[in-house]
Amino acid sequence: MRLTWLDIRTITAKEAALEEAVHQRLDGVVSDKLEDLQQLPPTVKKILFPQGKKLPKDLGGADLVIVDPREHGSPAELAAAHPGVDFGRFVEIIDADSLEEACESARTERWSLLLFRDPTKIPLEIVIAAAAQATGSLITIAQDAEEAEIIFGVLEHGSDGVMMAPAAVGDATALKQAAVVHTPALDLVELTVRATEHVGMGERACVDTCSYFREDEGILVGSHSKGMILCVSETHPLPYMPTRPFRVNAGAIHSYTLSRDGRTHYLSELKSGSKVMAVDVKGQTRLVTVGRVKIESRPLISIDAVSEDGRSVNLILQDDWHVRVLGPGGAVLNSTELRPGDRVLGYLPSEDRHVGYPINEFCVER
Known part of the structure; x- marks a missing residue:
């Protein structure tokens, strides 16, 4: 304290x-x-x-x-x-x-x-x-x-x-x-993949931070404010390129991620000096500082998943095998190999959002 x-x-x-x-x-x-x-x-x-x-x-x-x-x-x-x-x-x-x-x-x-x-x-x-x-x-x-x-x-x-x-x-x-140096733990849930779809070209953001991620850490990203999937950092070995343990290949630029005080930010508005919340597979969190955001045109893949209580979650990622998400137990899952029935880790905020802040109001996201 x-x-x-x-x-x-x-x-x-x-x-x-x-x-x-x-x-x-x-x-x-x-x-x-x-x-x-x-x-x-x-x-x-x-x-x-x-x-x-x-x-x-x-x-x-x-x-x-x-x-x-x-x-x-x-x-x-x-x-x-x-x-x-x-x-x-x-x-x-x-x-x-x-x-x-x-x-x-x-x-x-x-x-x-x-x-x-x-x-x-x-x-x-x-x-x-x-x-x-x-x-x-x-x-x-x-x-x-x-x-x-x-x-x-x-x-x-x-x-x-x-x-x-x-x-x-x-x-x-x-x-x-x-003085607030600790961020609250999050209750992560298991989501079941329902479908994946190649959705064509678009801009995606790589979030390069000023911190090393652990192998079981990443950031939460989602197309909608009430559902996100845990995207893993590039701490795990890949063929053809070195690891970049400070980076998360996070998703399409419209996507939400979490920051301080439960606020969401679009990936497109992150910049050098921004804060994002790093999350591990147990839901433990910490704030990390963004050093750079790389936005480039890439093929995209859409992942639809559902929670046990029927809530839908969508994530749009770069359509490439080396872009990965985390599953139960810290399993590292290549996004292009996800199939219906696979399980991924996610987070389901209960509040809607107004300029990123949680608020209880009527809001429909599709």
């Missing part, structure tokens, strides 16, 4: 920022004034950060106080003097000495708030590695939600949390979204 802290010390529209923070269920609100924290519900951690100011004698109302030992004393000494209040340490990293100070804090303190002055994330990587066996929490200051997403992904572990000052309404929401 990634922690999200909203820093309201320097903003003017504090009331709107606090309302958004509570609504989005951010984990903490940071201020240098105790009165700013008084009205927060118990679900939000009240964090006092009196940077450049004296520490109040009465810390009542604060759940956590972040201190600079040079100004306020060590967290351990302050914790002994103020029972019931947690203390954390602030470190600004500007050189090798302050980097070592941050590493020491990460290893020993319960809370470490880190400010990296240089744009490189190498120092953060070093601190994360230094704290690999520690039990405390690292909170890194970000300038915006885009940087927060990067911070959460550093070394595949990321910082435990991010503190960010909002520049506008909506920034708290963006910070919360940046």
Whole structure:
């Protein structure tokens, strides 16, 4: 679980920022004034950060106080003097000495708030590695939600949390979204092939991602938003050409695939930097970044399948033996060799779509 802290010390529209923070269920609100924290519900951690100011004698109302030992004393000494209040340490990293100070804090303190002055994330990587066996929490200051997403992904572990000052309404929401690093598992189903048909020429899309796929992974693709088939990546050996384990030969350009928050995208609108959902045969998912989409004219084949409860699914692929889908148990099935009665893995979303977002409305797709 990634922690999200909203820093309201320097903003003017504090009331709107606090309302958004509570609504989005951010984990903490940071201020240098105790009165700013008084009205927060118990679900939000009240964090006092009196940077450049004296520490109040009465810390009542604060759940956590972040201190600079040079100004306020060590967290351990302050914790002994103020029972019931947690203390954390602030470190600004500007050189090798302050980097070592941050590493020491990460290893020993319960809370470490880190400010990296240089744009490189190498120092953060070093601190994360230094704290690999520690039990405390690292909170890194970000300038915006885009940087927060990067911070959460550093070394595949990321910082435990991010503190960010909002520049506008909506920034708290963006910070919360940046902290969502896990995608939900999907309930895949077995579909029975009813028919295949050669449908002539058209444009198909190869989706080249910035990640390696596993042998049991691919992306879900379908002609209709309520039914998709799991197309395997090119991780399996093929005659005449090398494997390309970053690629899925996904289907005709009109097809849907899944992205963040259950949203669908047409294959035709994917581009460098887009996100798509990688799915394995057990339904486990992860978001991967698109590096390139290759759209070319090719012969196409249409595959019609049906679920046990009678729902129809269609997928149009490049009409070539080397384009494959996944079946039960991770079986790799060449699309041109599929016959009626064969079983493939698929997904059956229950909602209709409006501009890719799931919505419950009347909609017929044929």
